[in-house]
Amino acid sequence: MEFNSYLYLGLAILSILLLIYVYFKTRNTRSLLLFITMVGLGYLIEAVIYNFGHSYQYYPKLIKYDSFYDSNMGAIASNALALPAVATFIAAFRKNWIWILSFISLFAGIEWAFLKLNIYSHNWWKIGFTSFGLLFYFPIAKLFLQLLSNPLKGKLHSLFLFLSIGPLSGSLHIIPIMFFTSRYYELDWFNHRSEDTTAFSAIYYICVCVFYVWIAKLHWKYTWLKYLLTFLLMLLVTVVLKKTGILHSLVWWDPWYYLLLPVGLLKITIILSNRLTIGPPKKA
Incomplete structure (x- = not known):
């Protein structure tokens, strides 16, 4: 070192x-x-x-x-x-x-x-x-x-929920790429592939976090439908990015990781959403 x-x-x-x-x-x-x-x-x-x-x-x-x-x-x-x-x-x-x-x-x-x-x-x-x-x-x-x-509602609730889930989403997206070269994004924005990948990863995590906040706050009778929709949407995004030549997966587990990760992050988003809605526990 x-x-x-x-x-x-x-x-x-x-x-x-x-x-x-x-x-x-x-x-x-x-x-x-x-x-x-x-x-x-x-x-x-x-x-x-x-x-x-x-x-x-x-x-x-x-x-x-x-x-x-x-x-x-x-x-x-x-x-x-x-x-x-x-x-x-x-x-x-x-x-x-x-x-x-x-x-x-x-x-x-x-x-x-x-x-x-x-x-x-x-x-x-x-x-x-x-x-x-x-x-x-x-x-x-x-x-x-x-x-x-205090308990948060409305736009403040959405803002804090977005800021809370953002670090997890952003970090868990880019860290496997940096350490395991599991994928890269090719857009020709910058001179180096890693710069393109880092910049697009930022856009990716911001967009997906907006989705997490939106779907977490929906009042659906069957919560499992939210997870199914999240998986299918991420599958669609993966297919589109691959077809357009933006996404290049380099290891076998890469697609599965980025399909299952959003499902887990949605679960965490829902937990955080409830925590923000309830507010901190009152002191005895």
């Missing part, structure tokens, strides 16, 4: 430990739900500025055969662990602006250090952009926690 890898893994481990600390200090599942929601928000932002905008590049040296997939691992360490974990800490303990500005300074310092160590680079991005974005990201976490303290 290389020096780069240790730094990124260290950042990831510290983030996980912080999240564990928050949960055991608060003993509140809302903290975990907030964390997932903030990851979902981060994924949407990254889809724009990183997947399509190619704002920056990470070099964790965890995936040796493809530099862009390797960069994705760095993005996961930062945007799926470090930033949402700190946002959850700030919201759960109701930290004030002094804490928020301190953490923004810390992340600016980490970004600067990673740049100097050549384990991270900017294309058109600036450290100031990160700091400016965190001025909104961290306070939004505090707002989200307040909203999650």
Whole structure:
């Protein structure tokens, strides 16, 4: 394992430990739900500025055969662990602006250090952009926690349900591709196949999450019909993508994984939907 890898893994481990600390200090599942929601928000932002905008590049040296997939691992360490974990800490303990500005300074310092160590680079991005974005990201976490303290209905319910299922859907879609080269998407959007695959995977997971939210909230007498419809729709999508030359499966289990995964994710979406509708348990 290389020096780069240790730094990124260290950042990831510290983030996980912080999240564990928050949960055991608060003993509140809302903290975990907030964390997932903030990851979902981060994924949407990254889809724009990183997947399509190619704002920056990470070099964790965890995936040796493809530099862009390797960069994705760095993005996961930062945007799926470090930033949402700190946002959850700030919201759960109701930290004030002094804490928020301190953490923004810390992340600016980490970004600067990673740049100097050549384990991270900017294309058109600036450290100031990160700091400016965190001025909104961290306070939004505090707002989200307040909203999650009550039962959600209507558009707010749909929004939080989408943000909650997004990280699971997005991660479980792209990770097998990166580690097992199970498939790729060919669209000629960018110079490299892995860039096309990452960008299209973002569109794929966003669209399928909209479907999960829609079907989970339908009041059907027979719930099993929802799972059947999900399977058949994903089968249709798979056939269309293959016929148009966009999807290329490279291992035998690839189609089955991406047909059965949505069925499992729909089950999780329904559970999350009920959790958001009921709200947190009342204290005795």
